Each structure stands twice: as structure tokens, then as C-alpha cells.
Amino acid sequence: MGEPVTPSLDSRRAADILTMHRLAGKADSVQALVRWLARRTGCWVGLVDPAGGVQAQSPRECDSDGMTLVADGLRVMRERGLRTFVGGESPGRSAALLAVGIPGDQSGSVPSGPVLAVVGPEPLATAAPADAGPLLGVCWRAQETERARRRVEIADARGREAVLHLLMSGNLTTAHQIASVLAPRLYDPARFHVIECGPGRRAETIRICTELTGGRAWIVGCPVYSDHVLMVAPATPLPAGARPLEAALTAEIEGCVVGTGDALALRDTATGYEQAFHALAVARGRPERWTRFDAALGLPVIVGRHGLTWADHLLVPLAGHVPTRATDPGSRTLTDTLRSWLVFSSAATRHMKIHRNTLASRLRCVEALLGLNLELVGDQAKLDLALRIAELPRVTDHGPGTVEPAPPAPAGDDFETLLRMPAVQEWALTQLRPVHEDAPALEATLRTWLRNDTRLRTTAQVLGVSVTGARKRLIRLEQVLQRSLLRVPNARHDLWLAIEILDHGRPDRNT
Incomplete structure (x- = not known):
């Protein structure tokens, strides 16, 4: 038999270069190359910046x-x-430093980019460190470019999210200013769409939404739900024979579900979002996987000026709050936090970008100011109604540009008076009619759920069923009522008010 063939120096170097090129194709190519070099040389290997920081x-x-x-x-x-x-401190330990060539670097001889450092007994025993330099430079530039792209994407997403926050809080002027820079401009009126696309598919969904709307819609990844995409699209009439945008979305995005609100003015964006979210709960149970909100006049609009006195009186302590310390939250901060919490519950931390302890502290402050217990759905519902009434445009009889005078202090039973209004009674009947007509057996579940402040486990115990059984009943109620119940924003406040109106606010129709 012949002698075993020992690979030549050139063939080993060629194999090393092929290995490095293969590693350069990995997602974490810089780290992969550095680790391989450490194994190949038996030394410590690092990529350092000119100041000595290890990258x-x-x-x-x-x-x-x-x-x-x-x-x-x-x-x-x-x-x-x-x-x-x-250089080295002794023959058995030295350091080799090689400037990594960055494509497009015009800095000259002095390295301005990363430097490959190899520390050990024989750092240059092989040609691998020198051969790795150009590859590391290309990989480093690619990773830096990707980091820069991600930073731009994050900044753009946060800017778009900020515009949506401004729209939902009614700051239209600032929203238009920022939108004019980011593009596209905001259209008025518009429809709010909530697209549930599944985890990890938001980027694809945003791309398809942009294509289907011709780049004319304001599209944002939901800050609360990671599988939701929010879209404010122009409410333009469809050409004859054209399919609705919702149908196009479900056809293009496999498995997605779409809920859509009414065509509303931009100042009513917050209402549009809640409508679209309720429609989404209904769409999950429909074969076409999309639906539009079943429009019904909102209670704040129905009570109108009759409710302004009660709402203003309830909110006076909050509206007039002046913090004792400069670092404490003021009236505007507390009000914005309260609105977010009433809509998103504990998920308001993600919506507002605040810590849960900060949220709890602000809510305790609101409770102390208003004398309410925010753990009770009834107090939540009253406060939610008061805030929505307070946001209504205030029409005066004093001509344009005048300020409506403050209403007088109401009587103690003003809320009960609102409940007895015939129009309010009709609103409550409309809200609960689907349960009365289509699923009367589920009314006990609805009442128990609300009476126990929407706590699912307690509701299940009172009903004598499992938590899973109670959840299935609420899912059935979502389809009957066409409102979201299990995920916020849900209809707990309107439903509590509707039951309260019918149980305790019977009007005297003979007067």
C-alpha cells in the first residue's frame, strides 16, 4: 500500500478559504467567522473597534x-x-492586529473600522486571519447596513404609531403635520380596518395592504396585539363591480380575518377602531372571514347635551387636577392613561409604553380624584360614558368662535335621569335585542359575567360550569351580539349600561 498523502499547505489554505466563504453566508456571519478562526488558530480572536471595544x-x-x-x-x-x-510580551504570547477592509472605506491607512485581533502563542501560524480580513469587512458592512435599515424601519413604525395615537386622541393638526412628512397624507373621511394576520406575518400583511390600497392608507402594526395590523383607509365609493377592500385582503392574505368600522371623520378615529375591533370578533366566525360593523347610534350622541352636565360634573376633579410636584402626572396625562386603560385594560402598558407600576399608580390617582372604584365594571362604564360625552363637539347658540358657558351643577340623580330618557331606552333595547330574540338562554351568562366584573373564573364558578365552558358561551355571545367580549377593547361598558338602563331606568311613557 502507498504512503498516506499529506495535504499540501496550499490545499489546506484553499479548504480554509472555502469554509470561510460558507460561513460568510450565515445570518450571524461575523460571529461565525470569529469563532471558526479561534478554533483554527487555537488563539483568542476578537473584532475590536479602534477604541478597543470588543464587537x-x-x-x-x-x-x-x-x-x-x-x-x-x-x-x-x-x-x-x-x-x-x-507584538508580544514574550516569545510564547503575542498579538496580531489586522485592519479589516470595509468596502467603500476612504479613511486611508489609519483604520477607522473594526480591527481583527488574534492573541495567543502563534497568532499567524496560518494564513487564515489574513484571508479572513476581506470577508469580515464585507460581512461587517452587510450587518451594519441591516442594522441601519432596521433602525429606519423602527423609526418609521414609531412615527406612524405616533400619528395613530394623535388621531385617536383628537390631535388632528399635529397628526396631519407628521403624516405629510412620512406619507401618505391622511384622508378624511376614512374607514378603520383591523387585520388579524397571525404571528410573524405583519411585515407581509403591511406590504399587501400597501399594494391593495395603492399606498393611500395609513398602516401601522398594532402596539397592543402582535398579530394585528391597523389600517386607516380612505372611505371612497367603490367602482361598479369592484370587490370590497376586505374581500381583497382575505383573498390575498391566507388565513387573515378583517374587521371594518363605519366611514367616519378622522376626529372619530378612536370610535372607528373600536367598531373595527368588534367587527373582527364577528368575522372570526364567518366563512368569508371579514365583516363591517353593524352601525348603531352611539349612546353619547343620543344623550347629547342632556349628558354634558352630568359628564362635566363627574370629570371636574380630573379636568382641574394640578399635581403637587412637577414630576407627578397632570390632568392630560391622567386622562390619556385612563382612556387607554378603559379601552385596553392591562394592555394599556403596551399602548402607552409605560411600566405596569406607573399605570397602577396613575389609576389610583384617578380613583382618589373621582371617588370611584375602577375594579367595578359599573364605575368603569360610567366613566367611559362621561369621557365619550365630553369628547363630543360642543355646538353653541352664541355664534362661531364663542365658548359655551359652563353648565350648572347637576342634581344628584342626573345619571338616573339619563337612564330614563326614551331614546336611551330604545338604544338599550337595540343593544340587547339579539340576546332576547336569538339566544335568550345566554342572557344569564351575560348578566353573570358583568355582575362579576368580567372575571371569567368567577363567572364560571357562579354558573357552575368550567372556565372553558364559560369561554365558549361568551364566544357564542360575541357572534350573537356582534361585539368583542373576550379581548379588549370589548363591549363590557355598553352592555353594562344597556342592562342598567333596562333594569333601573324605565321611563314613564305617560308623561
Whole structure:
């Protein structure tokens, strides 16, 4: 038999280069190359910036003496304008530093980008570190470009989210100003769409939504639900024979579900979102996977000026709150937090970008100011109604540009008076008619759920069923009422008010 063939130096180098090119194709190519070099050389390998900060390194950390060698080498390279340097404290330990060539770098001889550092007994025993330099430069530039792209995407997404926040809080002027920079402009009137697309599919969904709307819709990844995309699209009439946007979305995005609100003015964006969310709960149970909100006049509009006195009186302590310390939240901050919490419950932390302790502290402050218990759905419902009434445009009889005088202090039973209004009674009947007519057996579940402040486990115990059984009944109620119940924003406030109106606010129709 012949002697075994020993690979030549050139063939080993060629194999190393092929291995490095394969590693350069990985997502974490810089780290993969550095780790391979450490195994190939038997040394510590790191990618350091000109100031000595380690950007990537082999799993085994370099000791302080080794890092001193690297720092001294970097200093010499700066002072002498070198792109390579080899030095050591003893024959058995040295450091080799090689400036990594970054594509497009015009800095000259002095390295301005990362430097490959190899510390060990024989850092340059192989050509691998020198051969890795150009590849590391390309990989480094690619990763830096990707980081920059991600930063731009994040900044754009946060800007769009900020515009949506402004729209939902009624700050239209600022929203239009920011939207004019980010594009597209905001159209008025508009329809709110909530697209439930599944986890990990938001980028694809946003791209398809942009294509289907011709880039004319304001599209945002939902800050509360990671599988939702929010879209404010122009409410333009459809050409003859054209399919609705919702149908196009469900056809193009596999498995998605779409809920759509009414065509509303931009100042009513918050209402449009809640409508679309309720429609989404209904769409989940329909084969076409989309539906539009079943429009019904809102209670704040029905009570109108009759409710302004009660609402203003309830909210006076909050509206007039002045914090004792500059760092404490003021009236506007407390009101915005309260609105977010009434809509999103504990998920308001994600919506407002605040810590849960901050949310709890602000809510305790609101409770102390208003004398309400925010754990009770009844107090939540009254407060939600008062805030929605207060947001209505105030029409005066004093001509344009005049301010409506403050209403007089109401009588103690003003809320009960609102409940007895015939129009309010009709609204309550409309809200609960689907239960009365189509699912009377579920009314006990609805009442129990509300009476126990929408706590699912307690509701199940009172009904004598499992939590899963109670959840299934509420899912059935969502389809009957065409409103969201299990996920916020849900219809708990309107439903509590409707039951309260019918139970305790019977009008005297003979008067």
C-alpha cells in the first residue's frame, strides 16, 4: 500500500478559504467567522473597534494581559498609521492586529473600522486571519447596513404609531403635520380596518395592504396585539363591480380575518377602531372571514347635551387636577392613561409604553380624584360614558368662535335621569335585542359575567360550569351580539349600561 498523502499547505489554505466563504453566508456571519478562526488558530480572536471595544469574540474571553496587548497595538497603529501590527510580551504570547477592509472605506491607512485581533502563542501560524480580513469587512458592512435599515424601519413604525395615537386622541393638526412628512397624507373621511394576520406575518400583511390600497392608507402594526395590523383607509365609493377592500385582503392574505368600522371623520378615529375591533370578533366566525360593523347610534350622541352636565360634573376633579410636584402626572396625562386603560385594560402598558407600576399608580390617582372604584365594571362604564360625552363637539347658540358657558351643577340623580330618557331606552333595547330574540338562554351568562366584573373564573364558578365552558358561551355571545367580549377593547361598558338602563331606568311613557 502507498504512503498516506499529506495535504499540501496550499490545499489546506484553499479548504480554509472555502469554509470561510460558507460561513460568510450565515445570518450571524461575523460571529461565525470569529469563532471558526479561534478554533483554527487555537488563539483568542476578537473584532475590536479602534477604541478597543470588543464587537465580536470567540467564546473564551481574553484575559486582562491579552487585552493590554491589544490596546497597546491599537495605540501604535494609530500613532504610526499602520494597518497591521504584531507584538508580544514574550516569545510564547503575542498579538496580531489586522485592519479589516470595509468596502467603500476612504479613511486611508489609519483604520477607522473594526480591527481583527488574534492573541495567543502563534497568532499567524496560518494564513487564515489574513484571508479572513476581506470577508469580515464585507460581512461587517452587510450587518451594519441591516442594522441601519432596521433602525429606519423602527423609526418609521414609531412615527406612524405616533400619528395613530394623535388621531385617536383628537390631535388632528399635529397628526396631519407628521403624516405629510412620512406619507401618505391622511384622508378624511376614512374607514378603520383591523387585520388579524397571525404571528410573524405583519411585515407581509403591511406590504399587501400597501399594494391593495395603492399606498393611500395609513398602516401601522398594532402596539397592543402582535398579530394585528391597523389600517386607516380612505372611505371612497367603490367602482361598479369592484370587490370590497376586505374581500381583497382575505383573498390575498391566507388565513387573515378583517374587521371594518363605519366611514367616519378622522376626529372619530378612536370610535372607528373600536367598531373595527368588534367587527373582527364577528368575522372570526364567518366563512368569508371579514365583516363591517353593524352601525348603531352611539349612546353619547343620543344623550347629547342632556349628558354634558352630568359628564362635566363627574370629570371636574380630573379636568382641574394640578399635581403637587412637577414630576407627578397632570390632568392630560391622567386622562390619556385612563382612556387607554378603559379601552385596553392591562394592555394599556403596551399602548402607552409605560411600566405596569406607573399605570397602577396613575389609576389610583384617578380613583382618589373621582371617588370611584375602577375594579367595578359599573364605575368603569360610567366613566367611559362621561369621557365619550365630553369628547363630543360642543355646538353653541352664541355664534362661531364663542365658548359655551359652563353648565350648572347637576342634581344628584342626573345619571338616573339619563337612564330614563326614551331614546336611551330604545338604544338599550337595540343593544340587547339579539340576546332576547336569538339566544335568550345566554342572557344569564351575560348578566353573570358583568355582575362579576368580567372575571371569567368567577363567572364560571357562579354558573357552575368550567372556565372553558364559560369561554365558549361568551364566544357564542360575541357572534350573537356582534361585539368583542373576550379581548379588549370589548363591549363590557355598553352592555353594562344597556342592562342598567333596562333594569333601573324605565321611563314613564305617560308623561
